[in-house]
Amino acid sequence: QYHALFAEIYEDIYSAIDPLAENIRKLRAFPPTLDEMIALASVSDDSMVNGARELAADLMMKNSGMVQLLKDVFDVANDTNEQGIANFIAERIDMHEKWDWQLRSSLA
Numbered sequence: 001q002y003h004a005l006f007a008e009i010y011e012d013i014y015s016a017i018d019p020l021a022e023n024i025r026k027l028r029a030f031p032p033t034l035d036e037m038i039a040l041a042s043v044s045d046d047s048m049v050n051g052a053r054e055l056a057a058d059l060m061m062k063n064s065g066m067v068q069l070l071k072d073v074f075d076v077a078n079d080t081n082e083q084g085i086a087n088f089i090a091e092r093i094d095m096h097e098k099w100d101w102q103l104r105s106s107l108a
Helices: 002-015 017-026 034-040 052-079 083-107
Strands: none
Touching: 002 017, 002 052, 002 083, 017 083, 052 083
């Protein structure tokens, strides 16, 4: 059960990388390198859990932080009238809220 859910989440997030980079380029900026992304990361990979249930709980906690970060980015995109980027971020918020719901349900 968890293996399939984790795979679905991974595939969704991985598939969002290129569109994210494209949206950054639309702003006439360059996407950060992997090293820069790690340095800028607000979600750390410091988990020392091994069990599937513990991994799901840890992922749920980190995903909740990602939802808030995306909502902050959405507000900035709207404030600067970047509607295409706001739409992209809105879709990401929707997906992360779906993961939140599914992770919560699986832990109940």
